[in-house]
Amino acid sequence: MPTQKRGRGTGHPAEMRENESITLPEVRLVLIGGRWAGKSSSGNTILGEERFECGRIRTAQSEKRHAVVGGRRLIVVDTPGWRSSLSLTEIPEVDKQQLKLNASTCMPGPNVFLLVVPIDTAFSAESRRTVEEHMKLLGERVWRYTMVLFTCGDFLGEKTIEQHIESEGDSLKWLMERCRNRYHVFNNHEQSPSNQVTRLLEEIDEMVWRNNGSYYEVDEQTLDIIKKKQQEVTERAEERRRRSEEQSHQMKALIAGECHSRAHSNKHFLYYIFQQL
Numbered sequence: 144m145p146t147q148k149r150g151r152g153t154g155h156p157a158e159m160r161e162n163e164s165i166t167l168p169e170v171r172l173v174l175i176g177g178r179w180a181g182k183s184s185s186g187n188t189i190l191g192e193e194r195f196e197c198g199r200i201r202t203a204q205s206e207k208r209h210a211v212v213g214g215r216r217l218i219v220v221d222t223p224g225w226r227s228s229l230s231l232t233e234i235p236e237v238d239k240q241q242l243k244l245n246a247s248t249c250m251p252g253p254n255v256f257l258l259v260v261p262i263d264t265a266f267s268a269e270s271r272r273t274v275e276e277h278m279k280l281l282g283e284r285v286w287r288y289t290m291v292l293f294t295c296g297d298f299l300g301e302k303t304i305e306q307h308i309e310s311e312g313d314s315l316k317w318l319m320e321r322c323r324n325r326y327h328v329f330n331n332h333e334q335s336p337s338n339q340v341t342r343l344l345e346e347i348d349e350m351v352w353r354n355n356g357s358y359y360e361v362d363e364q365t366l367d368i369i370k371k372k373q374q375e376v377t378e379r380a381e382e383r384r385r386r387s388e389e390q391s392h393q394m395k396a397l398i399a400g401e402c403h404s405r406a407h408s409n410k411h412f413l414y415y416i417f418q419q420l
């Protein structure tokens with residue numbers, strides 16, 4: 144089946160075609176995908192400036208940035224890259240939890256997950272497995288809010304993105320189907336001002352409209368984990384405060400005791416001197 148870019152106005156009743164997007168005053172985006180895919184660079188392109196470290200510096204933990212772009216608030220969350228060739232059982236428990244928590248970084252929940260896929264690297268069966276395994280952790284519903292963001296658009300050359308998808312094989316076609324053929328292309332090295340971000344936001348508006356304005360909601364279990372973590376942090380802070388207060392009391396008592404004993408011995412010394420006179 145040839146891949147076709149979905150145009151506005153497809154598959155919906157005529158009365159809905161008039162206004163097929165919702166312009167949200169605030170858009171919450173989470174960048175996800177494999178290591179070195181161009182997530183942080185794409186975050187910077189969206190924000191219009193270098194707000195995330197990228198290139199040699201690997202993103203070690205999720206980071207959130209706010210900006211106003213085109214008159215609306217954007218919350219962009221950058222996340223650590225997924226390691227490939229790991230099956231669900233091999234992904235460390237801490238990474239699994241972190242992945243789930245990333246979505247809760249922009250509460251009440253992301254409007255869109257941008258699944259970053261670089262054009263300059265083949266999307267293999269292993270890439271598919273990596274995506275599949277990691278997305279499972281976010282639940283089936285995550286696909287409803289996911290859009291593929293191709294990076295390295297400068298590698299396309301004369302090809303169109305549709306030709307690239309066609310030539311890539313079944314794994315990428317599987318991904319496009321899972322994402323309901325929603326995609327966008329970025330060239331993060333483009334120097335001159337371009338409308339690639341404006342167009343991305345339009346695509347997101349359309350997606351939000353199709354999702355009836357809903358967003359990905361973090362599940363109860365994850366919220367429990369967050370609450371527990373927050374509670375642990377509060378308890379640790381309280382414990383630190385209590386300990387430092389205790390230490391300061393002990394120190395004061397020690398100093399007071401020392402002064403007292405010195406004063407005492409000074410008194411004896413003065414008395415001795417006095418006797419000698």
Ligand SMILES: Nc1nc2c(ncn2[C@@H]2O[C@H](COP(=O)(O)OP(=O)(O)OP(=O)(O)O)[C@@H](O)[C@H]2O)c(=O)[nH]1
Pocket residue numbers: 177178179180181182183184185196197198199200201202203222223224225294295296297329330331332
């Ligand atoms: N040519 C080209 N290079 C790109 C593009 N986007 C990203 N890169 C390069 O790809 C490399 C990785 O980019 P990052 O943005 O750091 O990738 P990342 O996904 O955040 O990487 P991790 O945080 O390590 O997972 C950098 O050298 C970028 O300059 C693009 O559109 N075109």
Ligand SMILES: [Mg+2]
Pocket residue numbers: 182183184196197200201202221222
């Ligand atoms: Mg990064």
